[in-house]
Amino acid sequence: MHEIMGAERNMQHREAFQYDPHGISTVTLSTSEAISIVIPTLNEAENIGHLLTRLHQALTEAAISYEVIVVDDHSNDDTVAVARAIAKEKNLPVQILTKKGLPGKSYSLIEGFAAARFAMLAMIDGDLQYPPEALPLMVQASRHADIVIADRRATYHEADRMRGRLSQIFTYLITMLFAIDTDIQSGLKVFRRAIYDNGARSCSGKWNLDLYLVTHAVLHGHTLANVPIEFQERQAGESKVHPLKVGLELLWTALQLKMDRIASVILKESVFRPERYKRPTKKNLKGVR
Numbered sequence: 001m002h003e004i005m006g007a008e009r010n011m012q013h014r015e016a017f018q019y020d021p022h023g024i025s026t027v028t029l030s031t032s033e034a035i036s037i038v039i040p041t042l043n044e045a046e047n048i049g050h051l052l053t054r055l056h057q058a059l060t061e062a063a064i065s066y067e068v069i070v071v072d073d074h075s076n077d078d079t080v081a082v083a084r085a086i087a088k089e090k091n092l093p094v095q096i097l098t099k100k101g102l103p104g105k106s107y108s109l110i111e112g113f114a115a116a117r118f119a120m121l122a123m124i125d126g127d128l129q130y131p132p133e134a135l136p137l138m139v140q141a142s143r144h145a146d147i148v149i150a151d152r153r154a155t156y157h158e159a160d161r162m163r164g165r166l167s168q169i170f171t172y173l174i175t176m177l178f179a180i181d182t183d184i185q186s187g188l189k190v191f192r193r194a195i196y197d198n199g200a201r202s203c204s205g206k207w208n209l210d211l212y213l214v215t216h217a218v219l220h221g222h223t224l225a226n227v228p229i230e231f232q233e234r235q236a237g238e239s240k241v242h243p244l245k246v247g248l249e250l251l252w253t254a255l256q257l258k259m260d261r262i263a264s265v266i267l268k269e270s271v272f273r274p275e276r277y278k279r280p281t282k283k284n285l286k287g288v289r
Contacts (some may be wrong), residue, residue: 030065033120034065035139035190038112040105041070045078046236048126049086055124057091057124062136068094069115070126071108079126093223105204115197121196125187127239129232136226138190145225147195149218150188152231166247173251174211177258182226183249184214195222207246208253215257 037055041048052068058067080096087094097115099108109123124130130150132141134218138148156167174184192211199216203209215260217225 006167008259010233015267022092032068033139034118035059035117035120035122035135036113036116037066037068037122037124037135039070039124039126040108040112040117041075041079041083041090042073042240043075043077044126045075045082047128048079049082051124051128051132052083052086052092052094052124053090055135056090058133058136062139064136064139065130067117069112070096071099071112072096073099073103073105073108089240093201099245102272106203106206106209109209110203114192116193118192121193122190123187127234129187129234130188131229131232133163134188134227135190136168136190136242140185141225141227142190142192146222147189148213148225148227149182149184150186150229151183151226152186152229153183154228155231156183156232158233170250170254174254176228177220177254178215178261180214180218180224182214182224183227185210188229189213191217205249207241207249209258211250217259234276 011191035145039048048070055066055068070080070081072080080098083096086092087096092244095115097111098109101111112123113121120139122135123136124132124135130152134150138150141148153168153171157165167183171183172184176183185207187209195217196213199213199220203212214224259264
């Protein structure tokens with residue numbers, strides 16, 4: 001079970017970085033590596049302008065070069081118009097795409113990453129519940145980790161009690177199945193393109209890209225870091241998450257991925273130690289009662 005043991009070692013050596021919501025604006029990080037940030041949107045007209053403005057301020061103060069790709073899933077409000085207006089007004093490095101493929105957050109992210117130019121990728125939800133000011137510290141953490149996850153677990157229940165509880169249960173399940181200690185469905189992550197290219201393109205659901213991304217990364221020896229954040233209540237717009245429906249999709253995906261891992265380990269064992277999997281013969285059974 002080499003992959004499972006590797007995951008356990010990774011869990012034991014994962015790193016944690018402390019995000020200070022009151023002090024992040026004074027942090028100045030110098031990095032030569034640019035980052036592509038994908039924002040999936042659906043009816044976020046009241047939030048997208050503020051998000052783009054705060055992203056620009058945080059990353060500019062930290063001297064981080066960036067681009068933003070907004071992928072809109074056919075909003076019926078002014079999300080696209082607001083994003084275009086604020087990008088033009090402030091001369092922001094933002095491109096806005098209208099979804100071409102299937103509906104769902106995962107598919108929006110896939111289209112956004114396909115359009116991204118840089119080797120460092122990030123995702124952030126468009127609802128302003130994740131602080132964009134945490135990104136500079138996450139970029140800093142990415143110097144020592146291959147994937148960095150904004151960890152809501154300490155404050156999730158304060159922003160949304162029911163979803164926080166469901167997330168807690170799901171996180172416990174993931175820890176049991178894969179020995180990964182993180183907020184796996186967090187909507188704010190920073191990671192290297194190679195991890196995405198190798199591990200997430202095969203996702204097949206509206207919400208399960210994160211599961212594919214994180215489990216593949218950790219089980220293949222990539223390092224993971226958690227950055228605790230203060231998760232905020234939604235101030236405008238409506239959530240697109242239907243907890244039961246999303247939860248069932250994620251549970252089914254997690255079980256599928258676990259079975260795939262077990263099958264992969266058995267296949268490798270049978271290739272390298274075929275004698276363990278030979279069919280019993282009369283000679284082998286001689287003396288066995």
